[in-house]
Amino acid sequence: MRVLVRVAVAGVAVAAPWIVAAIAPGQQRYIVHVLIFTALFAALALSYDLIVGHVGALSLAHPAFFGVGAYTAAIASTRGGWPFLADVAGAVALAGLVAALAGIPLFRLTEHAFAVGTLGFALVAWIVATNWVDVTRGPLCITGIPKPVTTLPAWYWLALTALGLVLLLYRGMTTFRLGRAMHAVRDNEPLAAAAGIDPLRYRMLAFVVGGALAGGVGALYAHYLSVFCPEEMTVALTVNMLVIVFLGGVGTLRGVLVGAVLFTALPEILRLAPTWRLVIYGLLLLVIVIRSPEGLSGLVRGRAR
Amino acid sequence: MLADVLEQLVHGLTLGSMYAMVAAGLALMLGVARLINFAHGEFFMLGAYAFWYGYRELGLPYPLAGVLAVALMVVWGVVYQRTVIRAILPRSWHVQLIATLATSIVLTNLAIIVFGTQPKEVPTALSSTILDVGGFRLVWQRLLVLAGALAIFWGLHRFVSRTRAGRAMRAMSQNREACAVVGVDVQHVAMITFALSAALAAAAATLVSPLFNIFPDMGTGLTLKAFAAVVTGGFGYVNGAIAASFLIGITEALAGSYLSYAYKDAFAFIIMIGVLLWRPQGLFGRRLGI
Amino acid sequence: MRLVLTLILVVLAALPPLTSAQAPPIKVGFASAMSGPAAITGEGVRWGGTLAVEEINAKGGVAGRKIEAYFADNKATPGEAVSAVRKLADVDKVDVIIGQTHSGACLGAMPVVKEIGVPMVIESCSHADIRKLSGKGGNEWTFRVALDDEIMAHTFARHMAAKGVKTSSILAMNNDFGRGAAAAYDAAFKKANIKLASTEFFDPGQPDYRPVLTRLKRAGAETILGIILASDGAPFMRQFRELGLTQKVYSRGSLASAEFLHQVKDNPKVGDGVVEAGYWVAGLDPEWDRKWEERHKVPPRIHGSLAAITFKHAVVPALEIAIKKGKVDRAGIRAALTEVDVKDSPLGPIKFDANHQAWINMILLEMQDGKIRILEKLPTSPALLN
Numbered sequence: 001m002r003v004l005v006r007v008a009v010a011g012v013a014v015a016a017p018w019i020v021a022a023i024a025p026g027q028q029r030y031i032v033h034v035l036i037f038t039a040l041f042a043a044l045a046l047s048y049d050l051i052v053g054h055v056g057a058l059s060l061a062h063p064a065f066f067g068v069g070a071y072t073a074a075i076a077s078t079r080g081g082w083p084f085l086a087d088v089a090g091a092v093a094l095a096g097l098v099a100a101l102a103g104i105p106l107f108r109l110t111e112h113a114f115a116v117g118t119l120g121f122a123l124v125a126w127i128v129a130t131n132w133v134d135v136t137r138g139p140l141c142i143t144g145i146p147k148p149v150t151t152l153p154a155w156y157w158l159a160l161t162a163l164g165l166v167l168l169l170y171r172g173m174t175t176f177r178l179g180r181a182m183h184a185v186r187d188n189e190p191l192a193a194a195a196g197i198d199p200l201r202y203r204m205l206a207f208v209v210g211g212a213l214a215g216g217v218g219a220l221y222a223h224y225l226s227v228f229c230p231e232e233m234t235v236a237l238t239v240n241m242l243v244i245v246f247l248g249g250v251g252t253l254r255g256v257l258v259g260a261v262l263f264t265a266l267p268e269i270l271r272l273a274p275t276w277r278l279v280i281y282g283l284l285l286l287v288i289v290i291r292s293p294e295g296l297s298g299l300v301r302g303r304a305r
Numbered sequence: 306m307l308a309d310v311l312e313q314l315v316h317g318l319t320l321g322s323m324y325a326m327v328a329a330g331l332a333l334m335l336g337v338a339r340l341i342n343f344a345h346g347e348f349f350m351l352g353a354y355a356f357w358y359g360y361r362e363l364g365l366p367y368p369l370a371g372v373l374a375v376a377l378m379v380v381w382g383v384v385y386q387r388t389v390i391r392a393i394l395p396r397s398w399h400v401q402l403i404a405t406l407a408t409s410i411v412l413t414n415l416a417i418i419v420f421g422t423q424p425k426e427v428p429t430a431l432s433s434t435i436l437d438v439g440g441f442r443l444v445w446q447r448l449l450v451l452a453g454a455l456a457i458f459w460g461l462h463r464f465v466s467r468t469r470a471g472r473a474m475r476a477m478s479q480n481r482e483a484c485a486v487v488g489v490d491v492q493h494v495a496m497i498t499f500a501l502s503a504a505l506a507a508a509a510a511t512l513v514s515p516l517f518n519i520f521p522d523m524g525t526g527l528t529l530k531a532f533a534a535v536v537t538g539g540f541g542y543v544n545g546a547i548a549a550s551f552l553i554g555i556t557e558a559l560a561g562s563y564l565s566y567a568y569k570d571a572f573a574f575i576i577m578i579g580v581l582l583w584r585p586q587g588l589f590g591r592r593l594g595i
Numbered sequence: 596m597r598l599v600l601t602l603i604l605v606v607l608a609a610l611p612p613l614t615s616a617q618a619p620p621i622k623v624g625f626a627s628a629m630s631g632p633a634a635i636t637g638e639g640v641r642w643g644g645t646l647a648v649e650e651i652n653a654k655g656g657v658a659g660r661k662i663e664a665y666f667a668d669n670k671a672t673p674g675e676a677v678s679a680v681r682k683l684a685d686v687d688k689v690d691v692i693i694g695q696t697h698s699g700a701c702l703g704a705m706p707v708v709k710e711i712g713v714p715m716v717i718e719s720c721s722h723a724d725i726r727k728l729s730g731k732g733g734n735e736w737t738f739r740v741a742l743d744d745e746i747m748a749h750t751f752a753r754h755m756a757a758k759g760v761k762t763s764s765i766l767a768m769n770n771d772f773g774r775g776a777a778a779a780y781d782a783a784f785k786k787a788n789i790k791l792a793s794t795e796f797f798d799p800g801q802p803d804y805r806p807v808l809t810r811l812k813r814a815g816a817e818t819i820l821g822i823i824l825a826s827d828g829a830p831f832m833r834q835f836r837e838l839g840l841t842q843k844v845y846s847r848g849s850l851a852s853a854e855f856l857h858q859v860k861d862n863p864k865v866g867d868g869v870v871e872a873g874y875w876v877a878g879l880d881p882e883w884d885r886k887w888e889e890r891h892k893v894p895p896r897i898h899g900s901l902a903a904i905t906f907k908h909a910v911v912p913a914l915e916i917a918i919k920k921g922k923v924d925r926a927g928i929r930a931a932l933t934e935v936d937v938k939d940s941p942l943g944p945i946k947f948d949a950n951h952q953a954w955i956n957m958i959l960l961e962m963q964d965g966k967i968r969i970l971e972k973l974p975t976s977p978a979l980l981n
Binding site: 426437 | 630796800801806810859893
């Protein structure tokens, strides 16, 4: 039965462009565009949830990895003439490397300092992206990033494939022994350490894989828009990730996917003035974070303050 | 050359004073209530608008407008504690961080809606009068910021060490459970801490806004730098946060002037990251209490 | 709980848009940064667009057809600009778009308006690539009214040189406008034999200019070229005076503006002597300024006023042409735009060349004693690019 539901959902997801064309032909392109963003943000949120939801490290550094990946793909394709798959692979690799290098000093810090430290890292990354004009062109942005596919449905299936890959990896890492080890580190670190599970190793694993995947999503994003600017890797992206992950249900696959759909679909439904929209987001996040019984308390199950 | 350096030093002290007043409030909340308040920059922003309201809209004289701002923010601090904080205090710090971040978003955007995006200016007599000492020029307001900050820190020190409320705060920052056992009203002390933090932010805004201008986004960058100061000084240790703030202010002024102005805002975080790499517990170690 | 909240929001949001029951209105979309740190520009565009559309509708619309205005938020980023364009085009079904104010957003939007086939008239993106990519540059659907600094830099630099300027330092906003302008003036100064002593960038919104003012003093140039808007210009000039600097200040942006004077109304002399090059200033259309101030209680803002002028003096004439030809759809409006030939808009002549660039007038302004006067109005042309 559950398998049937999953197959049905997957089927609907794949067939979405046709379904949309049938139901709302006049708005098809707009809706498919929203779906593309949804898929990309879902993939990004899953990569973030690996770190926040499954090893319990509240990292605020994700925009930096997203940006590193995007810029790598942008520069490699526009200046180096690299083909699409190669520059995405490069983006994933470089973002993962940066995550590894950053993680080493950052994970020496206690939780609170870790959060602030990752925030500082993300800020410095943004400042560098804005000012290292020779490489990133700063606020003048990198333009003319080539598109591997041109039609919107094709882009949707590309984004969906990427989401599928991230989903499989996420599933693989968060179940079986690896998943249990990560959760042990999250829920009760001293006990995990006593049982021979090295917390640092699992945290770094989640951090590096999460960061690498974020870089891959960044690369796709840059190719989709064919332009990338430093404004796309600010703290606002972290806020979006937090909203998606906590709105939906941190640490659960379904929760994150639901969060991504809600988060990207909502603003397009909301026709209120943009500033009110942000007020509503904030209130929503506040209320849900306080009241939600699962998700967050699941995250902190057994964790001493 | 020396005059130049001296000038940057004085400027760095002004900046440092502003950061210190904001960071002290943040450190207080962290030390006493173990609370991460990502909306703290918005306390400063609201304090600035409260001051603007009293000074420009009501036409009150400068000191009175300042008192009004502080009073309004004390009320705000209490309201904030009774609503948001009470709900998140028993929760994990992840929840606290996200809830206060959400509050920050709500407040910033409400400020845009209520006050509009046009920046507001609040020049005072002191911010328009220039003191010229042999070619070294600065407006009197900068000296007021420095003097005001020192007076406030002295007052804070007296409050924390001499008054009953202050002693309760110190006790709570050292051992919360024991406090509850001996009958200290933990919620009451938390409320006072919040009122005090908000008052500090309002005082900082009153002193500093005449030099700069007031706009809804002004708190965001300040929150981050205040956090950098708090973390650098040693989590929850108020004097550490103050010292780190001055370090950051002076570095920004000197490095911004001699090294790179474009990267000026990165220095606070570079310092923080540097200190954390060397001493993960912050400059002043794992001190117990505020 | 989450479900309930979502449902409430959906209900709240599903307010039906206003409809009118006459001859089909023509739909115009305005896109700008309505939220985020640059929200002040989007607010201006929204105000300007609303006021301008009301003005036209009060006169009976365009050839009897009413105009409906739609607004979208591009958050000054390319990603959101794509969403904004698609929302305006596919959901609101606008016939023409005015926007995007910020170059990153313009660059993101351009391929999309071409793909969809909806004309976009740009009121103020300053990236030079926009001109190069439009019209015969490849994108037939984008048009630009505003000038960029590649066009203006040589003229302004020559003006400075003619006044005897030999050295200058640049202080520019650290965004697309500032970086683009700084690069253009770097080249222009070289040609005008003005030595560029230093270039500094600052983040818009940051209020502390003391360290950079000291750097500028140390660089020793006799003039400063500020690429800066009014909201940053006010604290900058106050601190400039505080430090007792004596360089002559030239500017690009909106430093010499009614908005600036409003910010420093306690001491307007703070802005004395500033000479600015631009293409819009309050005073080009006093009737418009009056209406704006009456409605919003603040002086008119540059991006909002540019959006309004773009609408009234580029889009409306195009609509008139299209209506006469009986082809009032997106393609018809696009074609009509290429035929627009307005001689006397507040900005000067509006006629799009082969790159869909309008060659409006450049103006030189001087701010003194709390007033701004126009020193010179200079016609522009492609010849200036050399």
